[in-house]
Amino acid sequence: xxxxxxxxxxxxxxxxxxxxxxxxxxxxxxxxxxxxxxxxxxxxxxxxxxxxxxxxxxxxxxxxxxxxxxxxxxxxxxxxxxxxxxxxxxxxxxxxxxxxxxxxxxxxxxxxxxxxxxxxxxxxxxxxxxxxxxxxxxxxxxxxxxxxxxxxxxxxx
Numbered sequence: 432x433x434x435x436x437x438x439x440x441x442x443x444x445x446x447x448x449x450x451x452x453x454x455x456x457x458x459x460x461x462x463x464x465x466x467x468x469x470x471x472x473x474x475x476x477x478x479x480x481x482x483x484x485x486x487x488x489x490x491x492x493x494x495x496x497x498x499x500x501x502x503x504x505x506x507x508x509x510x511x512x513x514x515x516x517x518x519x520x521x522x523x524x525x526x527x528x529x530x531x532x533x534x535x536x537x538x539x540x541x542x543x544x545x546x547x548x549x550x551x552x553x554x555x556x557x558x559x560x561x562x563x564x565x566x567x568x569x570x571x572x573x574x575x576x577x578x579x580x581x582x583x584x585x586x587x588x
Contacts, residue, residue, distance in 0.1 A: 507517045
């Protein structure tokens with residue numbers, strides 16, 4: 432008889448606890464939905480602020496009329512890079528463009544190579560002769576030329 436009373440009490444307690452957990456689960460789901468809505472609102476607001484900030488930067492650059500390189504440095508400064516970090520980035524970028532036979536970042540990122548942009552011949556040393564784009568038989572775009580140069584170990588020494 433005692434076993435029956437013990438099982439009944441345990442069953443009642445378990446039922447109560449299960450009900451409490453279900454109620455807590457509903458409350459948590461409502462809170463989570465509220466947090467998601469607030470998060471979406473914050474994201475939208477931040478996106479608007481960032482767009483406004485970007486427009487303000489571009490307007491200021493328009494007033495100052497800096498060169499493209501000066502704009503790049505200005506953006507790096509706004510992102511929190513130090514002068515030393517910026518100098519290192521610019522030095523390395525210039526070295527990469529030179530070794531790849533490119534005139535600069537625009538030539539590097541160009542989806543269609545310009546005729547005057549050169550690529551390094553596979554058989555030549557890096558300082559060796561340069562060919563016009565496409566003369567190596569592959570119609571190389573600058574990014575492809577970079578990948579080939581890196582694959583052959585150019586610029587890693």
